[in-house]
Amino acid sequence: MGIDFYYIAGSTPCRSVLMTCKAAGVELNLKGVDLQNGEQKEAAFTKINPMQLVPAIDDNGFRMGESRAIMGYICGKYAPDSPLYPKDLQKRATVDEMMYFDIGHFGKSIGDYVLPQVFRKQPADKEKESAMKEALDKLDRVLDKKQYATGNALTVADFCLATSLTLADAVPVQYNLKPWNNVATWFQRMKNLPYFTECNKAYYEFAKKMTSK
Amino acid sequence: MAMKVYYDLMSQPSRAVVMFLKVTKIPYQACPVALRKGEHMTAEFAKINPVKRVPVIDDGGFLLTESIAILKYLCTKHQLADHWYPSNLKQRARIDEYLEWQHLNTRMFASMVFRAKVIDPRMSGNPMDERKFDRFKGDLSKTLDAIEKVYLKDTAYLHSNNISIADILGICELMQPFGAGVDVTNGRPVLKAWMKRVKEALQPHFDDAHTFLYRVEDQFGIPSKSRL
Numbered sequence: 001m002g003i004d005f006y007y008i009a010g011s012t013p014c015r016s017v018l019m020t021c022k023a024a025g026v027e028l029n030l031k032g033v034d035l036q037n038g039e040q041k042e043a044a045f046t047k048i049n050p051m052q053l054v055p056a057i058d059d060n061g062f063r064m065g066e067s068r069a070i071m072g073y074i075c076g077k078y079a080p081d082s083p084l085y086p087k088d089l090q091k092r093a094t095v096d097e098m099m100y101f102d103i104g105h106f107g108k109s110i111g112d113y114v115l116p117q118v119f120r121k122q123p124a125d126k127e128k129e130s131a132m133k134e135a136l137d138k139l140d141r142v143l144d145k146k147q148y149a150t151g152n153a154l155t156v157a158d159f160c161l162a163t164s165l166t167l168a169d170a171v172p173v174q175y176n177l178k179p180w181n182n183v184a185t186w187f188q189r190m191k192n193l194p195y196f197t198e199c200n201k202a203y204y205e206f207a208k209k210m211t212s213k
Numbered sequence: 214m215a216m217k218v219y220y221d222l223m224s225q226p227s228r229a230v231v232m233f234l235k236v237t238k239i240p241y242q243a244c245p246v247a248l249r250k251g252e253h254m255t256a257e258f259a260k261i262n263p264v265k266r267v268p269v270i271d272d273g274g275f276l277l278t279e280s281i282a283i284l285k286y287l288c289t290k291h292q293l294a295d296h297w298y299p300s301n302l303k304q305r306a307r308i309d310e311y312l313e314w315q316h317l318n319t320r321m322f323a324s325m326v327f328r329a330k331v332i333d334p335r336m337s338g339n340p341m342d343e344r345k346f347d348r349f350k351g352d353l354s355k356t357l358d359a360i361e362k363v364y365l366k367d368t369a370y371l372h373s374n375n376i377s378i379a380d381i382l383g384i385c386e387l388m389q390p391f392g393a394g395v396d397v398t399n400g401r402p403v404l405k406a407w408m409k410r411v412k413e414a415l416q417p418h419f420d421d422a423h424t425f426l427y428r429v430e431d432q433f434g435i436p437s438k439s440r441l
Binding site: 069099 | 263264265266275277278279280281282283285286289290302303305306307309310312313314316317320359362363366
């Protein structure tokens with residue numbers, strides 16, 4: 001029967017879940033939600049996720065939202081021995097740490113800087129850029145001497161951080177990451193994953209469309 | 214050597230971690246960091262946490278930031294009672310759901326309300342921005358509606374029939390607006406009952422952790438509505 005996955009293709013947290021499932025070999029039944037026309041507020045979707053947000057899953061009757069919680073659940077159930085969300089206490093704690101660093105800090109600062117430029121055609125805000133640069137500084141320090149965010153193994157934390165960074169990578173921002181050598185190297189490593197383009201191209205296309213209007 | 218905990222009780226997630234340690238009687242060495250004095254911005258502190266934030270723990274050389282990661286780690290390492298962070302996958306997923314959602318909802322708007330009324334005017338010397346404060350109060354109100362309708366819909370605690378780390382974090386965040394004179398329980402009997410239930414389960418450590426907040430309320434001449 002498989003997992004029903006409610007999403008829109010461009011959404012950052014949706015893309016994190018897509019990448020996790022590709023990496024873990026978990027099949028999803030993709031169900032697009034028409035956010036533009038308010039489908040998320042309708043009764044049918046509200047039954048799936050009362051928060052009326054994507055991503056959401058329905059795993060044979062078990063329904064939930066919130067991408068990081070979903071990734072933890074999917075790995076726990078379908079790939080429990082995978083290093084993607086490791087069982088070892090300290091390794092898992094470090095993955096959790098980086099996922100929460102992303103939601104409250106790294107990804108947030110990028111979103112705050114980029115999204116007004118994409119959605120509302122606002123000019124770049126220097127203060128928000130400063131906050132984003134500080135977050136890049138922090139990730140750069142974290143990535144020192146590491147292949148991935150938590151060490152030498154790819155984990156769900158890398159998917160969260162990389163999908164956040166695509167916002168700054170796409171138009172109109174196309175932020176130059178060269179000053180952050182560790183981040184730039186890691187991001188290229190992520191882009192080289194065989195499923196990266198498939199999972200993320202929708203955002204790059206969306207940003208192009210919004211910017212060319 | 215006891216685990217070192219770097220924290221500032223001004224910060225809701227710091228408060229949650231410290232309160233949790235006291236409630237569960239996990240031994241720790243207190244290392245307060247005064248955010249208002251910029252102690253988190255020093256080169257020395259950056260060695261402990263390159264992200265320069267609190268809370269941080271140093272557990273025998275294992276450094277960990279992010280209050281949620283810390284709370285989960287403590288539950289598993291010390292094999293605490295299962296209700297704090299259930300081992301059952303689906304129950305755990307429900308707690309994780311709240312812990313993630315709260316970042317951009319409870320935490321964001323409760324913090325903004327406090328910041329607009331208490332922190333920004335103090336730092337800038339200007340009077341409070343009324344429009345900003347009202348806007349954040351509105352956003353917070355929607356969040357509180359969602360908590361009552363979803364996370365406390367069928368359960369005595371957030372998405373659970375038993376107290377968990379979600380409630381520890383949730384109550385610390387929802388106490389913060391009281392410091393700005395905003396009573397989150399006003400007109401919300403479900404939320405009020407939950408707050409009372411959680412506070413009682415955590416006393417006297419709850420009052421200890423919130424001493425500073427009660428002082429803020431007093432300093433601003435705000436009636437101490439938060440106290441039971």
